[in-house]
Amino acid sequence: MASVDNPCNLGFPAAEPASPLAELLDKARVSAQLHVIGGGYRLAAAARERGDTPESLLDAVLPIARRLGFAYLEYFFNTSLPVSAPRKLVIGNFPPAWSRREGADEVSEANPIIARCKSSMMPMAWDEASFASHPDFRAMLARAGIGGGWSQLVRDGAGNWGVLTVARTACRYAGAMEVEAEAQLLWLAHIVHSRLCQMLRPPMTGANRVLLTEMEKTILRWTVDGKTSGELAEILQVSARTVNFHVQNILAKMNTCNKTAAAAQAALLGLLY
Incomplete structure (x- = not known):
């Protein structure tokens, strides 16, 4: 099995010995926070009853993002059902100013990063053009202490979707580091999405597959x-x-x-x- 630091065997240097993903998810513990909206409280509560929480997942993946040079990580998860009121859940360690803003807004509509990611499966490495039409949003990021970043959309066969965002404090946009780390970030985005689907497992995530003739x-x-x-x-x-x-x-x-x-x-x- 490839190491956590080098899942695709691309020759990136590992910062510490490889650990099986299961062991990492079980043992890693880093200060984290959970933010849920749009009915997501029920999803999180159901996961906690099974002893497997979104918070513990965040604890596990934050060290990976940090080894890739990103201080902040957030995953926005959106269920496909019910269509009229999809469940939304956000895990991350972004600064409080960012989290307060998310609590006040409908994230998927007000956040230009998520809006852009929803329209393409290509990774979004932030640059000046990313926020050309949203200077107020870029200013909000700066006030929250968030600099350069990278985001990626993930969709699954049950219609659920999510966006992984990693960011750093330095005001530095896409560069060589992001290009080298992109394969690992893509891997991380799919791991987080898959694990959240396994944890939440309500009917609306499609985990309970219907068998049709x-x-x-x-x-x-x-x-x-x-x-x-x-x-x-x-x-x-x-x-x-x-x-x-x-x-x-x-x-x-x-x-x-x-x-x-x-x-x-x-x-x-x-x-x-």
């Missing part, structure tokens, strides 16, 4: 395209009663009240193919 998937795909049960019967060359039988099975499996809602959830959760 091929006929059920076909019905849902046509439903997404706007077909009615009658039209489905003609397309599939079966009786309307057969279509309704499969629809009822879908509703029971998806725990929804109609096939339109089931189709929307199945699409978000990646269950249609």
Whole structure:
């Protein structure tokens, strides 16, 4: 197994002996904080009941970010369901001024870093252009003592998404250090997202996968395209009663009240193919 400092065996120097990820997650302890919004308190509480917390995950990954030259780390996690009120959770050790601002705003909408990351899977190494349209936000970062940084979007097959952000106090933008560390930061972003999904494990994260038959998937795909049960019967060359039988099975499996809602959830959760 690759070392924590060098997960991709790219020849980066290790600051300390390699440790298995499980051991690191169990034993690392660094001062950290948890910030939850948009119903995230329930997610965090459920994780604590199982003895596995977002705070402990943060304790584990902060040393990795620091060895890469970043004093601050934050992960913004957003569930795909419920669609009308997705759950949001933030773990990080950013300065209090930053955290207070996040508590007052709808982070995913007001934060230009997250807004930009949501539109691309490419890493975002902060530079002057990153904040050209948001000078007030850049000034807020400076007041909070945050200088250069790097952010990366992560999406999973259940429709959940998150953004890893690491930052330093120095007002220095993208450079050689970020290029060399980028592979490790990409690895770290996916590790944090995966572990949060494992910890939280409510139905809305998609961890409890629904097993649909091929006929059920076909019905849902046509439903997404706007077909009615009658039209489905003609397309599939079966009786309307057969279509309704499969629809009822879908509703029971998806725990929804109609096939339109089931189709929307199945699409978000990646269950249609």
